[in-house]
Amino acid sequence: MSLTDVQLKNLETKANDIRMSILEMLVAAGSGHTAGPMGMADIFTALYFHILNHDPKNPEWVNRDRLILSNGHIVPVRYATMAHAGYFPVTELNTLRKFGSRLQGHPERHALPGLENTSGPLGSGLSQASGIALGLRMDANSLKLSGASALFPKPHVYCLMSDGELDEGNSWEAIMFAGNRKLSNLTAIIDRNNIQIDGMTEDIMPLEPLADKWRAFNWHVIEIDGHNFTDIIDAVNQAKAIIEKPTVIIAHTIPGKGITEIEGDYKWHGVPPSKDQAEAWLKGLRTLGGKIEGGHLD
Amino acid sequence: MLYKTLKLNTEDQKATRDGFGVGLVEAGKSDERIVALTADLKESTRVEAFAQEFPDRFFEMGVAEQNLVTVASGLANYGKVPFVTSYATFSPGRNLEQIRTTVCINDVPVKIIGCHAGLTVGPDGATHQALEDIAIMRVLPNMTVVVPCDTEEARKATLTLAMTNKPAYLRLGRDKTPSITTSETSFELGKGYYAFETDSADVTIIACGALVYNAIIAAEELGSQGINVDVINMHTIKPLDRDIIISAAKKTGAIVTAEEHQITGGLGSAVAEVLAEEYPVPIEFIGVRNQFGQSGTPAELMKFYKLDSESIKGAIHDVLRRKG
Ligand SMILES: Cc1ncc(C[n+]2csc(CCOP(=O)(O)OP(=O)(O)O)c2C)c(N)n1
Ligand SMILES: [Mg+2]
Numbered sequence: 354m355s356l357t358d359v360q361l362k363n364l365e366t367k368a369n370d371i372r373m374s375i376l377e378m379l380v381a382a383g384s385g386h387t388a389g390p391m392g393m394a395d396i397f398t399a400l401y402f403h404i405l406n407h408d409p410k411n412p413e414w415v416n417r418d419r420l421i422l423s424n425g426h427i428v429p430v431r432y433a434t435m436a437h438a439g440y441f442p443v444t445e446l447n448t449l450r451k452f453g454s455r456l457q458g459h460p461e462r463h464a465l466p467g468l469e470n471t472s473g474p475l476g477s478g479l480s481q482a483s484g485i486a487l488g489l490r491m492d493a494n495s496l497k498l499s500g501a502s503a504l505f506p507k508p509h510v511y512c513l514m515s516d517g518e519l520d521e522g523n524s525w526e527a528i529m530f531a532g533n534r535k536l537s538n539l540t541a542i543i544d545r546n547n548i549q550i551d552g553m554t555e556d557i558m559p560l561e562p563l564a565d566k567w568r569a570f571n572w573h574v575i576e577i578d579g580h581n582f583t584d585i586i587d588a589v590n591q592a593k594a595i596i597e598k599p600t601v602i603i604a605h606t607i608p609g610k611g612i613t614e615i616e617g618d619y620k621w622h623g624v625p626p627s628k629d630q631a632e633a634w635l636k637g638l639r640t641l642g643g644k645i646e647g648g649h650l651d
Numbered sequence: 652m653l654y655k656t657l658k659l660n661t662e663d664q665k666a667t668r669d670g671f672g673v674g675l676v677e678a679g680k681s682d683e684r685i686v687a688l689t690a691d692l693k694e695s696t697r698v699e700a701f702a703q704e705f706p707d708r709f710f711e712m713g714v715a716e717q718n719l720v721t722v723a724s725g726l727a728n729y730g731k732v733p734f735v736t737s738y739a740t741f742s743p744g745r746n747l748e749q750i751r752t753t754v755c756i757n758d759v760p761v762k763i764i765g766c767h768a769g770l771t772v773g774p775d776g777a778t779h780q781a782l783e784d785i786a787i788m789r790v791l792p793n794m795t796v797v798v799p800c801d802t803e804e805a806r807k808a809t810l811t812l813a814m815t816n817k818p819a820y821l822r823l824g825r826d827k828t829p830s831i832t833t834s835e836t837s838f839e840l841g842k843g844y845y846a847f848e849t850d851s852a853d854v855t856i857i858a859c860g861a862l863v864y865n866a867i868i869a870a871e872e873l874g875s876q877g878i879n880v881d882v883i884n885m886h887t888i889k890p891l892d893r894d895i896i897i898s899a900a901k902k903t904g905a906i907v908t909a910e911e912h913q914i915t916g917g918l919g920s921a922v923a924e925v926l927a928e929e930y931p932v933p934i935e936f937i938g939v940r941n942q943f944g945q946s947g948t949p950a951e952l953m954k955f956y957k958l959d960s961e962s963i964k965g966a967i968h969d970v971l972r973r974k975g
Contacts, residue, residue, distance in 0.1 A: 384774045425778065450774035452947030452955070458776035473778035474741060475714050517691065520713035550691045551711060557691060558713030 356583055360403070364582045367437065368398040372611045373638050374433040374446055379625035382450040385458065388608035388621040389515065390430035392546050392579070396604055397434040399585040400511065409439035412467035418508050419485050421470050423478020424515035424544065425459040426623070431468075432456050440467050476521025479541060482512035483531045486539035486599075509593060512541045517549030520558045525570075531599045532571030540592040541572075541601040544579070546608040548619035567601045579604030611638060654846050656835040659867065664827035667860075668766050670802035671823055672697030674809030675734055676704050685813055686726060688712050689736045690719045695825075696736035696766045716742040720761065721749045727759035732813060738772075739765030739781035743820060747787055754818045755793045762812050763788075763820045769911035770939070770956060771826040771861060771949035780944035786916025788820040789889045795819040795840070796889040798910075798918075800863035801830045804886060807838035815840070824911075826949050828861050831884075843892040847882035849874065854967050854974070855881040855899040858909035859888065859918050862937065862958060866909050869963040880967060888918055896925045905974040906934045907966045911958060914938035933973040935966040 356364070372394045379385045401407070405418045422431055429449060436443045441455075448454035455465040459473025470481050489508050518524055531539055545563070547554050554560055564574045573595045577584040585604070592600035608622070609615035612634045626634065653659065679685045679701055687701045688710045702709035712719045716737050723733035735742060743750050743763055754761045768781040789796045795817055799805035805823060812819045831846065832838075846863060847870045858866040863884045870880035881903065883895060900906060906926065908919035919936040926932060939956050953959045 382774065450776070450946045452945070452951040454946060456946075458774045458946045459778040461777060471778065473776070474745065517714050520691070520715045522715060522717055549714065550695075551689075551693045557711055558715070 378446040378449045380631045381447040389427035392606040392608045401438045419510045421482040421512045425472030428460045475518035476523035479527035486510040486536045539599045573598045573600040579606035661829040665802035667805035667823040670805030674806035678813035723761045724753035734762045736764040739768035739784040767825040770952040776946040777943040798822045798859040841890045843885040846884040849879040852879045852881040854905040862909040865960040869960040900932045905970045909937035935970040
């Protein structure tokens with residue numbers, strides 16, 4: 354099941370397009386978060402374009418995998434990826450954070466089909482995901498789900514979380530619960546970008562040794578480079594193969610990934626680029642950092 | 652007429668959180684028991700200046716509002732006066748029970764600073780727009796609740812709350828707003844005052860926070876059309892100034908309340924509780940009606956949820972019709 358060169362190339366191109374969309378939508382909105390969404394573009398691309406069992410034309414499909422976003426402030430990357438995957442027109446991305454838009458500043462379950470859950474207030478996503486995973490497991494043998502189970506695996510629940518929200522007690526309550534209940538149909542993916550609002554996570558409230566903490570709570574732990582598609586996809590496959598525990602994938606990412614000027618800088622957590630900055634950065638992305646001439650999108 | 656020490660100023664606008672930041676440093680200088688804690692929101696809750704001035708009296712708690720307020724209750728139990736800052740949706744939103752037990756039943760002087768309250772946090776959307784914080788704080792015994800109308804009032808409220816030996820909630824906004832009060836205006840906890848007063852008023856608006864300005868504008872505009880309107884700035888929701896409410900009802904016989912909050916449980920409810928008991932008169936409520944907020948500019952949202960001065964004027968016409 355490893356990626357062919359063509360598949361890899363396609364995913365890379367897609368992630369690049371999504372990064373461009375993120376910058377464009379943030380500029381149009383005039384507010385919002387830059388670092389997290391840019392850093393998670395590869396993982397979202399891998400999920401929506403390779404991993405998830407989903408149907409953009411039928412977001413309520415009962416056998417769909419569930420993608421729960423816990424750190425709601427990075428929702429621009431989810432909106433951009435969903436638009437590119439065909440959930441809604443890419444042009445709608447420019448309504449982000451505007452009055453009357455389906456693309457609310459933080460995700461709301463009923464605002465846009467396919468969003469699954471409401472978040473923004475940190476630390477409650479893993480509990481929501483655990484409840485869904487538990488419900489799916491309770492009903493795994495019911496008629497509704499078994500009809501499709503020969504063709505499709507049991508719906509899997511993915512919970513995307515941030516490292517900053519591991520400061521919340523609620524997160525650890527969920528970690529303990531899912532470990533206790535052996536929710537093997539649940540995979541948490543942590544955006545381990547080492548930043549939060551007030552600084553670096555290890556200065557504000559140290560999380561390390563993070564993998565050991567999850568292991569101690571009865572989770573299977575995988576650490577990956579969150580910008581390496583092969584890593585991401587292999588880790589998810591391994592997570593699905595582990596049936597006695599939930600799995601956490603600690604994805605080491607670079608906040609602001611793709612824009613050298615802002616990579617790694619926590620000050621870009623919650624501000625959008627200016628129009629001029631975005632123009633320059635978009636040019637860089639369009640030419641893949643000068644690697645190609647003209648740009649593949651023009 | 653505008654009260655003598657007030658001056659409406661739409662230039663050089665500041666947010667109430669700015670006044671809090673300045674006030675906290677002043678309070679910290681005169682009382683070394685004062686400490687500050689934040690939950691990963693140092694800059695936007697304006698506690699940064701205090702942290703720089705008094706690094707040994709500042710604690711970064713990470714994104715952990717329950718621990719934030721509970722550790723503060725321990726510090727207060729010991730003898731410190733902690734100010735804890737976050738956004739209102741998270742503190743007092745997330746940590747209500749901890750506030751109830753460890754701050755209010757313990758009856759210790761923890762000062763809960765809820766920033767970015769109300770709709771005017773704008774594009775962040777419903778999850779970040781606290782519209783129930785006044786209700787959940789004013790229902791707690793021992794708690795004081797203050798909603799300043801501008802940056803200067805927020806500064807003075809901070810200084811005053813620093814000196815009470817009681818739990819307190821200070822509700823602050825993100826957005827810059829016009830200033831109303833001046834350095835001459837006094838701030839007395841638990842005492843509302845007439846921000847705008849006419850001789851033979853037909854109706855009284857009782858407002859708090861950013862809506863005091865909208866109420867004054869509505870009163871001025873209606874005054875030129877021959878409708879006389881008084882405006883009371885009710886900066887303290889708890890303990891509530893019952894006397895001024897009752898005397899206003901006796902004077903005009905018609906009340907409009909105005910707040911950037913759910914009608915249920917907020918200032919309007921508090922005023923209605925007093926008048927139902929003491930002196931029933933028609934009341935109209937300006938506030939959010941059982942809805943969540945949404946993304947948009949503060950101005951768009953104030954208009955959509957009918958909190959702007961046009962809507963206040965509409966409520967005045969309505970209440971005057973009912974008064975007959
Ligand atoms: C319960 C709660 N408290 C506070 C906040 C404000 N807030 C938004 S993001 C954030 C922390 C950022 O850390 P992380 O989630 O790792 O974000 P990153 O910068 O890596 O995207 C905070 C404190 C919040 N959204 N929810
Ligand atoms: Mg982070």
